[in-house]
Amino acid sequence: MRFLYSIRPFASKKYANDLSVKAILALSKKDFFKELEFLIIGDGELFKETLKPLRGFKNITIQQKFLQQGEIAKLHKEYGIFLNPTRMDSQGVSRDEASSSGLVPITIASFKENKYKTYANDLSVKAILALSKKDFFKELEFLIIGDGELFKETLKPLRGFKNITIQQKFLQQGEIAKLHKEYGIFLNPTRMDSQGVSRDEASSSGLVPITNKVAAIPEFVDENSGMLVEAEDYMGLAHAIEFLYKNPKEFLRLKDGNE
Incomplete structure (x- = not known):
């Protein structure tokens, strides 16, 4: 075998x-x-x-x-x-049932290591910079948490935006579960099948993942549970966030698809 x-x-x-x-x-x-x-x-x-x-x-x-x-x-x-073992704490993942009230939290979270370019944090930065040129950008709220040797360099272009919070640290499981309840979108670009645990935890908590159509990711994220864009397509990531902002019913459909 x-x-x-x-x-x-x-x-x-x-x-x-x-x-x-x-x-x-x-x-x-x-x-x-x-x-x-x-x-x-x-x-x-x-x-x-x-x-x-x-x-x-x-x-x-x-x-x-x-x-x-x-x-x-x-x-x-x-x-x-x-x-494929993991230390994902399924008991620490919970859904915020109040999210079905029709109020769409246009809040985007990203918890990632900034050590390897395979994690594609640079694509997140480019997507956010593209969104910063939109009229509705100030209505979005971003939280970016992580660490690694590329952290400061990669995120330097985003510093100064009042609606972007950057925290250089790693989170405990309980902290992640708490933040999942406060955010609506999980921005999770990748150049390989990485960060699957983080993405799936976020999905289990009801966040809508936005990621790239690479490696085995399409086997875990589809049109009923998240949004997929082509490899290296940072504009696709930006368009996906804009789409969810302008289509709250679709946002709630995808959110409910992760139940």
Whole structure:
């Protein structure tokens, strides 16, 4: 049996890659272990350290790299099980039922690492700058939270806008759940299938995700639960926010689609 584990970053413990390692080590003690085949692909500052216990097993292939979309689709056809643990706290995710009152909160949140360009924080910045030229821009409220070596450089063009709050820090799970209740849109561009946990937590809380149609993302976000734009299309991100602003009924339809 072939296990495809991890086309994902190894940059944070929230991705729970250590749990996969422990699970595989537990399986290595079973008689049938040699009949299993594992492929582990990813990268990040924790990659080598996390996977060190698995090196030496002949049935485990480890590749330190990120994949292109076509490569991911090809591998999906070759493997039967996708091992994808997470530390997402489903008990900490809740929906604000008051959101169905017809009042649309045009508030946009983005919680991301600013360490790798794959997270596409620069696309968020370009989208917001495009929106800043619109008459309704002052009616929008943005909250951007994260950290990383690219944080200050990437967000520099947005400083000075009164309706944009920037906080350089990482959040605890309880803080994220609380903020989910205060915001209506989750701006989550990407250049790969990254930040899936953050996006899905936001969706579970009733936020409408706006992200890119890359990698496996269309399998988790569709026209009934969020808005997808093409890769690198920052104007598409801006247009999606504008569309939700001008079409409150559609915003509520997508919000309800995440129930």
